[in-house]
Amino acid sequence: QSALTQPPSVSGSPGQSITISCTGTNSDIGDYKDVSWYQQHPGKVPKLIIYAVNNRPSGVPERFSGSKSGNTASLTISGLQAEDEADYYCSSYRRSATLAFGGGTKVTVL
Amino acid sequence: QVQLVQSGSELKKPGASVRVSCEPSGYTFSSSSINWVRQAPGQGLEWMGYISTTSGNAKYAQDFRGRFAFSLDTTVTTAYLEISSLRTEDTATYYCARDSGWYFTYWGQGTRVTVSS
Numbered sequence: 001q002s003a004l005t006q007p008p009s010v011s012g013s014p015g016q017s018i019t020i021s022c023t024g025t026n027s028d029i030g031d032y033k034d035v036s037w038y039q040q041h042p043g044k045v046p047k048l049i050i051y052a053v054n055n056r057p058s059g060v061p062e063r064f065s066g067s068k069s070g071n072t073a074s075l076t077i078s079g080l081q082a083e084d085e086a087d088y089y090c091s092s093y094r095r096s097a098t099l100a101f102g103g104g105t106k107v108t109v110l
Numbered sequence: 111q112v113q114l115v116q117s118g119s120e121l122k123k124p125g126a127s128v129r130v131s132c133e134p135s136g137y138t139f140s141s142s143s144i145n146w147v148r149q150a151p152g153q154g155l156e157w158m159g160y161i162s163t164t165s166g167n168a169k170y171a172q173d174f175r176g177r178f179a180f181s182l183d184t185t186v187t188t189a190y191l192e193i194s195s196l197r198t199e200d201t202a203t204y205y206c207a208r209d210s211g212w213y214f215t216y217w218g219q220g221t222r223v224t225v226s227s
Contacts, residue, residue, distance in 0.1 A: 003154070036213035038155070045205065045220060046147075046155065051213040089155050093212040097169055099145075104154040 004028065004090055004102035011108040012080045020105045022073040022090030028100055030071035034093035037066055037075045041086045050075060077107070085109045112136035114206050114218035121224045122196050130221045132189040132206030139187040140164050143209040146180060146191050149220075150202040160209060161189060196225045 005023040012018040022029065022037075029035055037050035048057055050066035053073065063078045073092070077084055090102040117131040132144060146158040159170040161180035168180040181190045193200055204221050207214035 003156075034212040038214075040155075045217045046214075048213060048215050051210070051215075057215060087154075091155075091157070091213070098159075098171060099157040099212060101147075101155040101157055 002100075004092060004100050006088075006090060006102035006105045008103070009106045009108065011110055012077075013110045014080055014082060016080050017076060017078045018080060018107065019077075020075045020088055020090075020107070022075070022092075022102045024071050024073070024092055024094075024100065026071060028071075028092040028094040029068060029073050031095070032093045033068075035066065035068055035073045036091045037064075037073075038089045038091070039084075039086050040089065046089065080109055082109050112208065112216045114208060114216055116204075116206060116218040116221045119222040119224070121226065123227055124196055124198060124225055126196050126225075127192060127194045128196060128223055130191040130193075130204050130206075130223070132191070132218050134187065134189075134208060134216075137208070139184070144180070144182075144189040145207045145209050145214060147205045147207060147214075147217075148174075148202045149205070150199075153202075158191075158204075163189070193223070196223075198225050201225050 035053045038046040040046045049060050053068045054066040065076045088105045094100045114134045120128050140163045143160045143162050145160040148156045158174045161168040177194050179192045206218040208216040
């Protein structure tokens, strides 16, 4: 089963906004609200930053936001900060009680 | 607080088997299924599947059917991942994670499995 499609890399300057896309199909993102995003710093455990499309767990800064349109979900980081440099992964529930991750996007803060 | 503690790193030869443990604490073990996620060196996250902590039934992602097995020991509230007939391409970090509704708030610290002759 194929992974969700993410751009390999996105970059931005401090203070800028960036958006990471995550494209699936109508068997996952297009048909379900179970879209999540994870942040992973090198050598660290993934951290949940968005769940159910646009919900932030307690403690996650407001500059992280999520959305979905059709078969594509998006993660926006507003006011990019140096500590946001990390890998980001989307995930979505997929038909038949399975889950798919995206291939990951490396965010570089210039 | 919720924690998932995994067993330590493993070095195995091709063809051997390995068992990784995941011991949750800080919540009722039977309230959430346990998912397993693989991350090969320098690669992304792959969902392997999950095991229900109430029924013991497991669901495997397509790429993880056959040599991979999830199990539970409810007497010690521990989940296990066993990989048989290890291959060099199984070299990866394996994570367990508590299911919160198809997203994972809590993860184990990861177990590095290295397969090398």
